[in-house]
Amino acid sequence: MCNLDQSDFYNWCSCAGHCTLSLPTDGCFWHGCPRCYRRPGSNRAFWDAKLARNRARDRAVARDLRRRGWRVLRLWEHALAGPAAARAVERVKRAVGGAGRKTTD
Numbered sequence: 001m002c003n004l005d006q007s008d009f010y011n012w013c014s015c016a017g018h019c020t021l022s023l024p025t026d027g028c029f030w031h032g033c034p035r036c037y038r039r040p041g042s043n044r045a046f047w048d049a050k051l052a053r054n055r056a057r058d059r060a061v062a063r064d065l066r067r068r069g070w071r072v073l074r075l076w077e078h079a080l081a082g083p084a085a086a087r088a089v090e091r092v093k094r095a096v097g098g099a100g101r102k103t104t105d
């Protein structure tokens, strides 16, 4: 039984040893979604640096998880709303049911 802890940044699965799938859900603004992100009109240097740090941390966390044998399936915030949500659910189902299946980030 998988029990995700939503309060944890990594969305670590609390059943370590049984589940090895991490499902980080990235906010479209905070993580720079190529589809949704709109660069703020003011304080651009601050926001550019903030976004770069967030994305660098995303890559480092995913790399660390993969090194530990975890699979990482990143989902954008926009993929969890509206008609796209059904596709996101299917991606998660495939990832959960398909040990060794490649995932994307």
Ligand SMILES: [Zn+2]
Binding pocket: 028, 033, 034, 035, 036, 037, 076, 077, 078, 079
């Ligand atoms: Zn988005």
